[in-house]
Amino acid sequence: MLIDYHLHNHFSSDSESKTKKIAEKAVKLGINEICLTNHVETFPIGGGKESFSYEEASARFAKVKKDLEETQKEFTNLQIKFGIELEYVEEWMDEMNNFVNDTDFDFLIGSVHEVDGVNISNALLCDPLYSKTKEQYAYSKYFESMMKMVEWGNFSVVGHFDVFKKGGVRYYGPFEPEKYKNQIIPILELMRDKGIGIELNTSCIHRECKELFPHPTILKWCKEIGIEHYTLGSDGHKVGDIGQNFEQALQTLKNIGINTISTYSKRKPTKFQISEF
Template sequence: MAVCSDYHIHTSFSADSEALMDDQIQAAIAAGLSSICFTEHVDLDSPFRNAPPSDPTADFHLDYDAYRQMYLLKKIHYAGRIQIFFGLELGLRASMTDPLHQYLDLHPDFDFVIGSTHSARDGMDPYYDSFFRAWPGEEAFDPYRMYFEAALANIRAFDDFDSYGHLDYILRCGPLSADGSSPERSSSFLYEKYADVIDPILCELILREKALELNTSPLKKGFPETNPGKAILKKYHDFGGRLVTVGSDAHTPEGVGFAFDRAAMLLKECGFTEYATFEKRQPVMHAL
């Protein structure tokens, strides 16, 4: 396995996972990984405006103290078998830069911070179908463009993160056509249609020396490409980007390290020779 580090894993400390930390660690060891980083959710603007009130997985606030304590216990317990790092997936929102900075200032112990755009369109999450429905009087409604424009604004407003997560997350959520397929579910299709806003996102990441995450979760869910797919990864490399992290976004043990051989081949096809992990917010490079 050319990629031996999974830098995007969730446990029951994230509202949308029931996985025990032990189970995720043991799955990583079984998969032959040498290191993992837990990246529990923090979305300060959750529950999102379009989340059903009855959804128990919609509140992405973290019990930091309990998470930190459990992490330290497991790091010591599994020493010599696997390296375990302490991370965060931080939901970005341009209108909340002060609270985001304050959160990281209060919690300086993270090895790694993923910055992700989960909410756009005035605090709505594309995970819920209502994101894709036009409001009364809304003309030329394009939820995909709206999402990427929000991502660009988020990165320009706040860059205290290490890697940008699942850049085209919205492709997991878009409505399916009648036959069960949808071109919007293809990362390459999205890039071709929205390159005018995706290219600036890639350039901002490079100029700010931020990594781009290759997220294998869509492959586990049956989608044809990773988040992002080959077209976006290659363009990032063509623009001069060299920092790439790899994460499964696993919420269950079955997802840990999923399709990492395929991820390594994809990175090589796009011109990359290394991938990055992080320790104490600093990149460490590894040969593919």
């Protein structure tokens, strides 16, 4: 049993063939289950502020779901799950609560991508913040937003827990989790109390910061604190990204003594022994 639970297909509502290509590639790699987790918000073509509305998201994700169901019919040896990557923006969260509760997702990733309106999850866009501020300011603000998102809590796992290091490594050097332990531990404790899991996001192992999200030290804290659920995701935006660096991520988990990965159906998690993968 092998899964990829963080995949983007930004054209999924309009293009069945692309979903089919993702599914074909997954089967080729021996992946048994994938979850499409497109962004809740929309990005204007040519730049500008992203936006979220209940109506737009409901209409778009209804199309995504139909596309996934159509693709599923062609694949008997691959489970295709209906997911989403949520974005924490304080003023959106009431409406997002309604949207999430009214849509029958299997799995939801909660992510923070912005600090002070700057996209810090993209190494090419983070400069306006990182060139002007100290690491302590940028990373602490990120964790403050993450804490608020976990307090909100209407999702399955936290995505790319320390994604800020992707571009941050160029400005501040390697990320040292110990410096933020007093912010990270309460977040993990609240995640445990709410049954929220954490994803192992492999998108940067071979580029930019060359590390897993989260840092192995944070995974150790997850185990000590008693986080129950771990998922595996490539954060693939291209078909070639699917399943990237999974062996290394699973090895890191095992080294820490975490032996299970979880899958989700209608938001209910099921654990699998990593040895079964």
